[in-house]
Structure formats: C-alpha cells, structure tokens
Amino acid sequence: MSKLECQLGKLLLKNPVTVASGTFGSGKEFKDFYDLSLLGGIMVKGTTPEKRVGNKPQRLVETSGGVINSIGLANGGIDDFIFNILPEAKTYGTEIIVNISGGCIEEYGIMAHKLDLEGVGAVEVNISCPNVKEGGITFGTDPEMAYDVTKIVKANTSKPVIMKLSPNVTNIAIMAKAVESGGADIISMINTLIGMSIDVEKRKPIINNVIGGYSGPPIKPVALRMVYEVYKAVNIPIIGMGGIMNTTDALEFLMAGASAISVGTGNFVDPYIPINIIKGLEEYVEKNGLLSYKEIIGAVHR
Amino acid sequence: MSKLECQLGKLLLKNPVTVASGTFGSGKEFKDFYDLSLLGGIMVKGTTPEKRVGNKPQRLVETSGGVINSIGLANGGIDDFIFNILPEAKTYGTEIIVNISGGCIEEYGIMAHKLDLEGVGAVEVNISCPNVKEGGITFGTDPEMAYDVTKIVKANTSKPVIMKLSPNVTNIAIMAKAVESGGADIISMINTLIGMSIDVEKRKPIINNVIGGYSGPPIKPVALRMVYEVYKAVNIPIIGMGGIMNTTDALEFLMAGASAISVGTGNFVDPYIPINIIKGLEEYVEKNGLLSYKEIIGAVHR
C-alpha cells in the first residue's frame, strides 16, 4: 500500500492531494501539463440545477497577495455536466468530485440524486451561495440550514457527501457539528473569505459585483485556524484548503487536522503545485520514516 | 479650516489619520521619529481593570505577508495607565483615545467611569476579548452583549464612545447596528482576524497560545468589505483599519465609507507610515481640488 493512500470515510484517494473547485475547470484545461491520474481527486467547477452565465465582468482581481473572484457560478447546468463533461472526466483515472450549489434545499436534493452515477467519486456541497427562498441568508452561515442541506443530499445519493464550509461565520465548529450530525461523510474547508478591492482612480469597486471571494496565500492562517478548530469538534475527516502553494503549506494543514488537502488559487500560479506537493509528501514520509502520511494528521493536537 | 479636519460625531481630530491600539504603545515609543502632535489621534495599548502580564511567549510571528499576535493584553492596569501614562500622553498635542477591555460588562462600566478625565479624547471599547462570566463567548460576536457593553460604557462617561468591532462574525452589519442602538458615537473596525501558524519541524503551533490575531496587508480586503457593509448599515462614523500601509490603502478605506483611518501593523514596518499618509491625503485633496477630504468618504457607494 502506498504511504500516501488516503481514506476519507468511504472515499478512497490514491493520495491526499486534490484540486479545489472552480480553479481547475473539469480537469481538461490542465491535461497538457501532466497525467491527471496522478492526482488524489479533482473537485470540478461548481454546477447548478440550470445553466448560469455568471456575473458581469470584471470577475477577478489580484489584491494584497491574493485574489478576489466573483464568477457567479457560471456553468452549463447539471445536465450539461452529466452529459457533456462527466463522460470525459471519468476517464482521467482520478476521483471526480462534483461540486454542487442550489438556490433552495430541494434543488440540492435533486442535484445529488442526478449525480448518483458511476464515475462520480463524491459530491461536494457548496453551501456558501445565498438561499433565495429564505431571503438571501446563505446555507453556509446558518447551522440549521446547513444541517437540512446535508440531510437532503445524504438522502439522495449513495456517494460520499463532502460538505464545504464557508469561513465567514462566527463559529466554524458549530457549522461543522451541524453538517456532521446531518450525516456528512467529510468536511472540506475553507471556501473563500468575503473581500473587496477598490479602484481609487475610478472610486469604484474593482469587481463588478462589488464584493467577492478572497483566496490564495493571505487566507492560509485563517484556514489553518479553522481546520484546527473543526478537527477538535468533529469525528469526520477534513479536506483542508486555503492558500496552499507548496509542501510545507500542505503539511501545516495536515498537522492542523486535515486528512487531505486541496490546491485552489495555486493552480493559477503554477499548475504543477499539486504534483510538487505529492512528490514533497512522498519525500517527507520517507525522510521521517513514517509508515503512512496519516501519522502526521492532527499532529499539533498531540 | 484644514481640508483634513475630521469630525467624528463630537470627536474632532485635526486629521483622519490615527494609530491603532497595541501597535503604538502609548506614543512614547515613537516620539524620537516625529512630533506626535501631527497625528489625528493615538489609540493607546489596550488597558484592563487589573495589571496583566500577558501570554507566554512566543507572542508574535510573521506569516503569509502579515503578522499573528497573541500578546494577551499585557498592561499595567487602568490605574497605572491613569497615573503613570496618561499624564505624559496628554501632553502630546493629539487626541488620546483609550482602548479598554473588560472580563465582564460591569468592568467596562468601571473603566469608562475612571477614564472620564481631562486628557482622554475618547474611549475605544475592545469587545474581542472573551467574556469570562458567560463562558468565553466574546462580547464582539454576540450583538446583545455588544449592545449591553455599549450601554454601560455610555452611561459611565461623557467622552465619545468608539466601539471596536471584531471581524470574526457572520454578519458585521448586525454587530454595527447593535452598538449603534446601544448609543455608540463611533465604530472602529476591524480588529484582527483569528489565525494560526504551524512550525512543521516542531509539529507545534508557532504562537504559544496556539491561535492569535492576524493583521497587516493580507486582511485589507476583508476589512474594506466590512467597512463597506457597515457604512450601509449605520449612521455613525467609522474609523477604518486593517492592513493600511500607504495613502492608496487609506483612500480605499475612506471611499468604502470610513471617516478616519488607523495604521496598525504598518507602524512596525515603517513608523513614518501615518505621517506619509497625512501628507499623501493633503496632496490628494489638492490635486483633486477638494474642499475637504470628506468629499470622498463613502465615494464607492455613489
């Protein structure tokens, strides 16, 4: 057995290095660089029940050493994903994890049901999008709504369910416990912080949507802290992300309590970061005489 | 009248550039560099009812382009401040704004009462510290507690009351409204994000207290977004801070809705940053033919 083999509940990855939703397309866009089967898994770009054109540009800007984006979940809709993207993606030889967003609880159920298909490794549930019915409160900030979303997704799929937590909350442990008690198999975290950037010449926000999701190296300390807190609060495995750029960053997340990690914004800077981290972890495990990388999961708690 | 004159409710500053609590000592430490009377105001290091030695070191570390600190409110206590620090500070020719932290609501009242003194320009209330009585929930994350703290401080002082908001909440606008309805004269924001950093060699958190407050350039996008949201939510003036390093950063905060700004971590990098920003704002106002810098407050909302 490989020393990097990664068991997340019933989801088995060949290694703990995945790529984060929205930063890796469906994988196709990175095929020229390396064999995608090297990856532990691919979280594909978020899908929604219907096609969405997304927000008006400018949709992304670099600021403060990170990136703010407000893509607005542009995608062809879940059916387009199933018929036009999944057939190719499932040939990549890595776990395809489908990231879903709904506008109401029922939509999450419908999407989960549609995705209960061969070739789908797991469902990752993005609860950072606003709930239209409940007047724009996001599912990701209200523990009861997060619980309900988890329940309905679980009820509609046989796949492992990954609940993706938003960091824009007062108490991340409460959110984690809510999705755990809803039956979540895995937690992935963190989604983007909400940020803003201003063009002082134009006296306008740079992102057309005014605010957007802040990601990249600057958010790492917040992400690590939250992984640390959630590891103490729940018993399900965590996929950690937020500013991971190299092996040291990945080790920090593992030691804070993540069982696997995801590279997001890093893919824009250097598409080889996930591959370099896989190599780096292999070397780390050898150098430290570990039987499995798992020995360091949650190491700072001991 | 100077084009930088800054009126924050009943608090009048000669310009909108202040220095943030905990990053400027009591001012004395920076006296060699420039005449402190140039500053709009000084928020002195946080004081508490009793002397506190603070946390065990390591108390601070640079990470991800910012800084994490966990000083633990080390200070000589409010009486020491009043008798040994204030007499000198009030000779600096700038507004002395006293930052206070209590372990329970009553303590805030007591401190405010003690500080109702000549030479104190305003009281800045730090509500990010945990409430010991209520089991460690911080005043800064519960709107009702924030309201109660504001009320008691207001009842005990004739000075302008600045409520300092923590960014570690789901909804900053609710917190802002709570302190506004409690009678706050001014809001200052943001305090630090909670972050963590890990030493992968030692497999231990770098900060002895495990987690700490994350400040500096990386938190600017989050701070700007929150100032933007709070500006829409309340009618009292805002002192904006979080990663301000230069005039452009300061302009971003003013345009997002702040009426004044504070330089924190920047003072460690270059003690002249506040002075450079004052000059920069003067130039900006001239170049753009403004009658007062106030014309750009909240500009992005228009």
Place this chain on the structure above:
Amino acid sequence: MIYKCDGIVIDNEPLIKDFIYLMKIKETKIAEYAKPGQFLEIKTGTLPLLRKPISIFAVDKVEGTISILYQVKGQGTKNLSQFKIGQSIDLMGPLGNGFAVEKFNKKCLLIGGGIGVAPLYDLGLRLKEVGNEVEFILGFSSKETSYAIEYFKELGPVKIATIDGSVGVKGTVGAILEDYDLTDISKAYGCGPEPMLKYLKTIEDEVDLELSLEAYMGCGLGACLSCVCKMNDGDYKRVCKEGPVFKAKEVSFDE
C-alpha cells in the same frame, strides 16, 4: 499543446525607457508551436501572485526564440523590465486561439492602438509568408510615446495616427480609417484599447474583421472563467480560450 517552461532571456531592451520594452526569449517548444495572436502567461516574480498575459510579438522558429513587446504599467510589467540577459523566465504558452491566417484575394489591414500593436508584427509576417500584402494603421498618443514602427515598416506600408498630431494624422486610428478605401481589403485585424475596438465595430459590415480582446485573467487556461467577454448572443466567452481573437460581429461592448 500548452507548455510550462523556463525560457532564457536573451535580450531585454527598452524602446522607451521605463515605458516600452522588447524582450527576446529562447524557448524552442513555445516558438515551435506559437501562432500569431496567441499569448503567454508569464510569472514575473514572487509578487504579483498571478501570471501576466503578454502577446507574442515575434517568433523565430529557426533559432527557437519568441519576442514580447510590453508596456510597463504596474508591478508585474515592472518586474519584466528588470529581467537580465541569461536569466530564466517562467512561461506558459502558447495560449489562446490566434488570428486566422490564410491567403486572401486582396490586401490585409492590420490596425493597432498603443501596446495593442504587439501581436500585429508576427501576424503581418505570417500573412506575408502565405502570400498576402499587408498594410498597417497604428495609433499612439504622441510621437514620444510611439514605438516599434520600424518593425512594421519591414512588412508593408504603415500609416500613423497620434492624438496630439505630433506624427502622422492627428487623432485616433479612426481619423485614418474615415477616409480609407476598405474595398481594397479582404481582411482586417484590430488590437488595442476598448474605445478603439468599439470604433472598429462600426466597420464590421464593410470588411471581414477580427479583434483581439483583453480581459483580466486568473488562469489563462480556460479554468477559472474570469476572463469572459460578452458575445452578441448574450452569452459569455473566455478570452483566454475561445479568444483572445474573435470575429468583430460576435462580440458586444454594450454594458
């Protein structure tokens, strides 16, 4: 095929100091596959974090080099200007679709504004290689801020417009196009600032026109969906993947 590789800087000269630079890079694989109108994503330093999209100005497939023409705007392009000869430079490319190059009946007209002239040199060269005649209309703000004109003159006649009239016709490229006989032209190409592209759309019915667009890019690979531009059918397309070159009639600059 997209490559990520370390090229070697073999020249990095200011055409106008602190403003316009021409950099030549040894990188055989990208040189081999590059088509006119394609671009690179260049890592310019530790910060900025993101790579910067820069068009390919010229390609020498024999010596295995590519050249870029760039304007110093912010930190990223400033970093570029500080690369030394012999230094390695982290590139991704060639990216995007590129311009359509074929043998046309009549002449080709290449219209560039400011740093938008960059992709037109390689385009002109390839169009000539396959047997076309090329003409250029280039717009700058003034004589002092005009550059690279001698390169374009190698390939065909060049008409210049400057806003202040200090060289050529006074005004934008529009001032030249107004009186231009487009019936002589099989195909036109445009690259430049958005106001110029908007103006060019007014001639889209008179001549077959391709425009190269700019948009803020996250990945340059089609993955992040940040670089989209509006199409006439209301949909968005990715400038880095379906573009940067679009048929003028496809795109919409309406708000």
Place this chain on the structure above:
Amino acid sequence: MIYKCDGIVIDNEPLIKDFIYLMKIKETKIAEYAKPGQFLEIKTGTLPLLRKPISIFAVDKVEGTISILYQVKGQGTKNLSQFKIGQSIDLMGPLGNGFAVEKFNKKCLLIGGGIGVAPLYDLGLRLKEVGNEVEFILGFSSKETSYAIEYFKELGPVKIATIDGSVGVKGTVGAILEDYDLTDISKAYGCGPEPMLKYLKTIEDEVDLELSLEAYMGCGLGACLSCVCKMNDGDYKRVCKEGPVFKAKEVSFDE
C-alpha cells in the same frame, strides 16, 4: 535617540558563502550613538514584512560606519546577503540598552556561541578602550562553520570550542568554562543560543554576568510587547527595550 535612516552598503562579503556575511554600512548618525550590545532593525525587502533585528558587530565613529555580522537563515537574512555595494538600506537604530562598559579591576570574559559572537567584537573593543583586558570563549559547531575569530584575536586571547572537536576543545563553551578560573574575572558577558545561556546561568553566582537575549520582535521599539522574556520575579520584560542585555540573575529560562 532612535533614528530611521537609509544607510549605504559599502561592503557585503561572505565569510562563509550562503551562511555568514559581514556587511559594512555608512550611516553616521547611528554610528555616532551606537553602544556595544545595541542592535538595528533592518528592512530587508518588500517581504518579509517585518524588519529584522541584527546586532551591531563593529562601529567606526570616525568614518561613520557600522558593521553587522549575520547568518543566513530565512528570507530576511537571505535578502540581506544580496545587497550590493552602493545600495541603500533602511535601518532603525540604535536599539536596546547595550552592555555595561566601565573600567573593572580584573579581566573581562566574553562568551559567544555561534552567531551570538556578533555583539562581542564591539563590546571587546570598547572594554579595551576604557582600559580593560578582555578574553574570549567562542563556541561553534565545527571548524568549517566557525568564523570571525581573527577579529576577536585582535583584542585578546581567544579560546575555541567546537561540538565536533575539529578545532579547539571538543564540546560547547561549557567544556572550556568547566576548568576556567573565574576568580580572575571581574565581569563576564554572554550571547548565544538559549541552551548556552541556560548553561551560563550556572556560573551567575561566581561572576558578575550579563546576557544578551533573543526574542521574536514585532516593532523593536517597545510598543508591541511581543519580545518579552521571563524575569526571575515572574514578570516579563521587553528584550528590545529593557534588553537585549540583562543581568543573568534577573532572567529565568524556566518554562
């Protein structure tokens, strides 16, 4: 008086490449006021964000220069090693209290471990200037990683200890101190890694001893309270302000 000023690098030579460097900086004001044991806060580049505390190794008050001896550890000290002659360098100083310098009855003993030797050169020089005899005990890990010894030899006898025994006595400075007759010594000074300082505390009753401490610093000015170390009375003191030099008996290294 603390100054923030731009010095000019007039020398920056590796004593051991990629490891130990000696930099000389023209900066008259700081040179004028610097006392032995004080330090500078140096801005080494855009990142790291924070300034880096570095001791003053030597001062030439006549030519108005200061020298620093530093070890490359991470990004900040790596940046330092890349400064070129003639480049300006953003300094704050002189900071901290410094060592007590006066005329003593008997000899002074200066004990340094690794890069902790840095402040002892200037200290030795000033002690001699006021009429003392000085002796050094310096500890390194090996011959290859020992440095600057010739500078100390100018000032007085130097005893060396190395962990691997490749030069001098095998072991830490403790291996020399064990057999050392401290009755000859009026005053001792120590600077080095924490284990060495802990060891030195075992001789604090035999000789009047000052230790120079290290702590992670935010401001270097006494404002942030991050750099504290524990005192014997349970209180904390700021290494940047009340220190970096403390009486050995004052400090506590207990957890």
